[in-house]
Amino acid sequence: MSSHNTYPERKNSLALPVILLTSGLFLLLSYTLLSIEQAGGLAAQVQSALPKSGAESPVTAVLLNFRGYDTLLEVMVLFLSILGAWSIGRASLPQALIKTSTIQISCVRLLIPLMILIAFYLVWQGTRFAGGAFQGGSILAAAGVLLLVSDFPKLIQIHSIHLRLGFILGPVTFILIAFYCIFTNKTFMAYPAAIVSQLLLFIEIACAISIGLTLAALFAGGRPAQESSIAQRKGSTL
Amino acid sequence: MAPILIPLGGGLLSFIFYRKGFSISLLASIVGISLRTDGPSLLMLLMTGVTSITITLYAAGYFSFRIASPSKPGRHERQLQFFWPLWMILLGSLNGLFLAGDIFNIYVTLELIGLSAVALSALSAKPSSQIAAFRYLLVSLLGSLSYLLGIAFLYKTYALLDLDMLRLVPPMKGAHTAFALMSVGLMLKTALFPMHFWLPPAHANALAPVSAILSALVVKASFYLLFRFWFDIFNDLVTPGALFVIGLLGTGAVFWGSIQALRQHRMKLLIAYSTVAQLGYLFIAFPLTQIQEKLYWLPVICMAMGHGFAKTAMFMASGAIFLHVKHDRINELTGVRAYLPVTVFAYTIAGVNLMGLPPSGGFIAKWMLIYAAFEMHKWWWGIVIMLGSLLAAAYVYRVVSKLYVMPPDTIIIEKKAHSMLLEWPPLFLAILSLILGILAPYMVSILLLSKKLVSIGGIM
């Protein structure tokens, strides 16, 4: 986005009407907001069902158990974004070796294991406190981004299939476990009470790995360069 | 190996949705999410299923043709590789939407649909399609956010997310605002005039199978929700004035879309504008719907199904023609009939449905709407519908008259080997849209099926 800084925001004849319109909208919505008598919420219901849910934090219980289906779809959205990004373009990473200073390299070497540890701690604590797959995944992603900006040559060696498997790890685990529930409890995603917390943890870890990988890959901004050669190979056999 | 695994994930998802549609459980809980099927959603699922099978077959033919004669080496393989997973996820989320029984869950499926549709429409790597896709993404996000804001208001008012429970609550302060916000968001996604500006470029610049998917299925999904909200869930909040305004907007869409379609020089743009016009009919149905009648869903479902099948067939046919002629300028399409007879035939039959001639699904829908217009003493809507059909006939024949003639000096392009998969799926769908009127009794019996409920994440 090199033109970003040089681009002058022009005078717009539309500006005044649009601003008037949106301010009107703002007033209208605020007025409605003030007039609403807030309903009670679902806290009590969640609290009462919490012991069976396999998680101690009500938020986690809602996310992974009561409204687990939403979370499954949410993981799919994330997967979709990397799929879309890969379909749109190739990663715009520099082809040549980046000059990285020794300090940076050693810092990264120190940081990466620490970050992975923190990430898994977050996931682990997710069942009890505010934490979980997405938080852990973000830390993992940060680690991935650090690697990307400092240790590029090694990363390019990663084969595309490993990345792909990583992306689908979360959703597939989630779906498989949800299916497993059909066999045990006859309902999709109704986890068996005995092993519910283990299952949730399992899902969280898988999702965290996928989320971390996906976010880091999104940072790279597209499919790996080797992707096209694979496609050509595939095309020749078609 | 590698590219196969990803579609598998997507395919798996869509497979689950199918499974869920058929399993029944009576456990409903206030915090969990439930899925439900009833007559209308079953019909929409049916439409999605039939259309998607034919689109899948067509896409196979389409990509194999393109890979055999590439315009740029490697490009079409890449398109193929990403088309399948994106399409499977889109299909799965469409099914999920039709089955959804939870207002927030609908938001997530809407996002899934929007994202995959955008990625699909950007697949044809030319700049115009990417710009159109970007605009489509912004509009889609704007629509979802408006919808989400509506959810926030609704949750503030009722603290409920389940559709069945929301149906039972009395209208309260704030519900109107929430309803309006959600409706506007969905209308934006359905491309109701004058919010249609994004649709023609996005649909016309995509690859042919993608255009078919977008036009036939994606806009129908948000329309289905809109209709359900207005007449099933939040019917207490609907006022005659609002219905009238929607009808007016629909009228605007019919005329504007048709006239724009008549002015286009490219076949795909013409078809895309015709989508705008045809969606207008669906909105004209709003002031003509009488919910005391058991079958109030029938006209819109007939129209949506007929249009879905016909539009898919038209986009597929235009894609097949493009592949063979290398352009889709309407005025230069004479003589195509000589080497693509089946395709041209399919296009024509699909056009018959758009015109609303009997016995197509469009005819049944228009019949019922005009009938309702007379019964409710609102005959002016009937005139709008008739004029719209005439305009539809005009733009359909603008292309058909070119396709059918063979001027004496036509240069017949050398006949190329083309895939059966390019020609027959559109014909199948076109014929299906034509005989939809005859299938109407079966649709009625499906519509009258009782509701089935599935809950997910059992809190017992």
Add this chain to the structure above:
Amino acid sequence: MFAGGWLLVIILLSSLIPGLIIFSLEEDRHVFRSVLNMSGALLKIILVLIMDVGILFGQSYEVRLRLLVDIELVLHADPLSALFCTLSSVLWLLTTLYAIGYLENSPNRSHFFGFFSLCVSVTTGIALAGNLITFLLFYEMLTLTTYPLIIHRGTEQALKAGSHYLIYTFSGGSIFLFSVIWLQTLTGPIDFMAGGFSPALIQAYPTQMTILFLFLFIGVGVKAALIPLHGWLPAAMIAPAPVSALLHAVAVVKAGAFGIIRIVLDVYGIKNMQSLNLLPILGFAAAATILYGSVKALQQDDLKRRLAYSTVSQVSYIALGVSMADQSAALIGGLVHLVHQGIMKITLFFCAGNLAETLGIHKVSQMKGVAKRMPLTMLAFSVGAFGMIGVPPTAGFISKWYLGIGSLESQAWWVLAVLVISSFLNALYFLPIIIKSWFQERDQPYPDEKQFDTFETHWMLLIPPLVTACIILIIGLVANSEFSPLSWVRFIVEDYLLQ
């Protein structure tokens, strides 16, 4: 009520299936195509004859397919539909034979004959339709199937004529659909039934019913080429001769006229028409069209255009007869003209096509002395023309005679005056052609002459006009025998006047 109903479906399929097969044929399989075409046509005639006999013996044929509560497709055969059905199937056989000869060696024949067959199926459907919705269905499909035939040549002019045709017929069709739905909200499902719907409805909604009749009349009047809705017909002359023959004598114009008959007799019913005072309106429209068409025909030099305007005028005799439906003679004259006009006009178009194909003659002014070169063709032409004028003993005389008697009985002197004037005009525009071709000497070479060994032209082009010319004479001569169209029409009319 289901007895033998499938016969009707088979009659429809007997031309539909060959049509669909022909579409898929390769261009050069002309032998197979011709065999298929002709056998389909023959089969159809046989089936229609079986149906005719059945109807004569009081057999009832009906098939119903319910789509929704108020939308039902009905095929039903009554004497009136049998009349139209027989006419179109016999003429189709001849036209097919003619078309095979006419289009020999021209491109795109599969396409042409495919639509040709579909067109006839649809016409049969119009004849057999048992309620307004079914009629509407086939009526709209007729537009679709004839359009490709009109633009068959693919020239700029043909396309223009085609779009003219579509604009007229689709507008008419929309008005028709609109009014059918409106009517149904008032009356409920409308089956065709002698006597029409109950008079109570007329008393309940007199204004609406009058407006509705006018709308329906406009809807079918477009295809029947009543003024001012006739504009498409002369323009459509650009199509090949067999198509013109089909449009004028077998399918489109006839479908419009048939629609008028159905609406007056079977939807509204004669009594209701009288009580709404609508019959005179119909009569005036028909009379105006008759005179206008004749005058315009007089001004044309192009032979086919002259014939086209003559059709505009002649078809309105049918409407004129129906407008005096309270008199049995007039009604008989009108209905029998449906058959007579068809046979006479198809003869004339066959002959015009022969002239154009063999000698390259398109204009009346080029016709001096052609009878010497093509005596048989001109003989058939003359018979047809005399029929149009109404010279005894041709078929045309019979219809005009009955119309005249009817007008005397109802004391509508102006109708008689219209009949006399129009016959005079007919003579004025046909006789010069006959005189020129038979009695004047050729003073210039033929524009584009082709030589044939045995006959004056290709035998397939010669036989159909000769056959139809013979039919004109025969049905005129033996009009009173049991198997003539006239007796059949009497059979029909008895039925209606019983109501």
Add this chain to the structure above:
Amino acid sequence: MITTLIYSVTGIALFCMGFTALILCSHLLRKILAINFMASGVFLLLITTAYSPDPALLDPVPQAMVLTGIVVSVSTTALALVLACRVQETTGSAVFKRLLPFRKNKGQKD
């Protein structure tokens, strides 16, 4: 109570500001930012519905919804950014008004 009110009104304000910017700004990146603004506004409003004076009765459902919403928002933003980069790569501009020539349809596509 007043705190939640401030939060929710701010949320609506953010939504409306984002909406204004979305319409008025022509640069693709600004449009993406505007959408993010709007999303944040909605999340802010949504999270206030979770509030309750009794800490034990904080409603977890809106919190879960907001978490889901954030992930969705991240994903869509990522896709939008990739798309915007790609548009700039192929057309040389990321300003909507300047993209007009590229939006023309030439009847030939690839």
